[in-house]
Amino acid sequence: MSADPRDPGAAERLAVWERHADWWRETFTGGADPEYENEILPSIAAELSRATRVLDLGCGEGQVARYVLASGLAACGLVGCDRSAAQLANAQLADAQLAGSPAPVYVRGEGERLPFAAGSFDAVLCALVIEHAEDVDAVLGEVARVLAPGGRFVLLVNHPLLQGSGSGIVDDRILGETYWRVGPYLDEVVTWEDVDAGVRIPFAHRPLSRYVNPLAERDLVCTPMLEPAPPAELLAGSVDPDLERAIPRLLVMRFEHRPALPVAPAASCAPDACDDQEGRSSRRG
Numbered sequence: 103m104s105a106d107p108r109d110p111g112a113a114e115r116l117a118v119w120e121r122h123a124d125w126w127r128e129t130f131t132g133g134a135d136p137e138y139e140n141e142i143l144p145s146i147a148a149e150l151s152r153a154t155r156v157l158d159l160g161c162g163e164g165q166v167a168r169y170v171l172a173s174g175l176a177a178c179g180l181v182g183c184d185r186s187a188a189q190l191a192n193a194q195l196a197d198a199q200l201a202g203s204p205a206p207v208y209v210r211g212e213g214e215r216l217p218f219a220a221g222s223f224d225a226v227l228c229a230l231v232i233e234h235a236e237d238v239d240a241v242l243g244e245v246a247r248v249l250a251p252g253g254r255f256v257l258l259v260n261h262p263l264l265q266g267s268g269s270g271i272v273d274d275r276i277l278g279e280t281y282w283r284v285g286p287y288l289d290e291v292v293t294w295e296d297v298d299a300g301v302r303i304p305f306a307h308r309p310l311s312r313y314v315n316p317l318a319e320r321d322l323v324c325t326p327m328l329e330p331a332p333p334a335e336l337l338a339g340s341v342d343p344d345l346e347r348a349i350p351r352l353l354v355m356r357f358e359h360r361p362a363l364p365v366a367p368a369a370s371c372a373p374d375a376c377d378d379q380e381g382r383s384s385r386r387g
């Protein structure tokens with residue numbers, strides 16, 4: 103992966119979410135952001151139906167965790183894990199205002215080294231976090247480790263094809279043309295983006311295969327995905343709302359953990375063993 107020449111270094115990368123935790127809370131939580139309200143939170147709820155033990159990896163200030171619990175999902179509890187102390191402090195503050203509602207348990211930790219035993223969760227959720235993680239292979243390996251067989255991984259990312267570094271709307275007034283430019287898709291690159299006044303955040307762009315393939319190697323199989331159109335509120339100031347309506351910002355993927363079963367050698371298959379094989383394969387579904 104190539105680094106942005108403006109990359110201020112590892113210490114600053116770690117400090118980003120400590121410094122900007124209040125900006126995140128004020129700009130994207132508590133109903134401030136139409137994309138969270140209208141798309142991200144409802145999509146997560148739909149993907150988590152019937153989940154019982156949920157890990158919210160990169161939980162930030164806990165808005166997703168609170169929403170999942172308030173929706174009656176995660177019957178056996180929800181753990182939010184994040185590496186930023188400032189984000190977790192804001193999560194505790196927000197939870198203190200929940201009168202009598204179930205609250206998440208928060209644990210400070212890194213996605214690359216999750217502090218949980220193997221098979222601890224039947225659902226792991228990761229919303230707009232993986233773009234900020236440096237070692238994607240380590241994070242995905244940890245997700246697979248802490249998921250129980252049959253569990254699911256719900257991954258929400260900025261759309262890797264259409265929202266990568268260098269992508270965006272181009273309003274060419276000389277040619278009289280508006281179009282969507284796609285940046286160099288196959289290049290893995292970290293860019294520091296100025297997302298607001300005084301807020302610069304690193305985003306890792308990776309092609310989609312960098313998420314799907316390491317998970318497939320760990321028996322996490324991709325199920326049908328969602329590519330929602332941007333909410334109307336976000337198109338209000340666009341130079342070409344009709345064009346932007348057809349360009350998804352978000353990609354929602356669900357992976358199911360389907361560990362392969364050992365296959366008995368057919369030649370040595372005694373009648374009893376065949377019965378056993380049939381039993382096992384029907385459970386696999």
Ligand SMILES: C[S@@+](CC[C@H](N)C(=O)[O-])C[C@H]1O[C@@H](n2cnc3c(N)ncnc32)[C@H](O)[C@@H]1O
Nearest residue numbers: 119160161162184185186212213229231234235
């Ligand atoms: C954009 S915020 C999203 C927060 C939350 N998922 C939400 O949707 O509201 C990204 C969060 O990911 C956390 N994060 C980034 N890389 C991480 C890593 N490697 N391990 C744990 N947390 C990480 C940051 O500290 C930050 O709180």
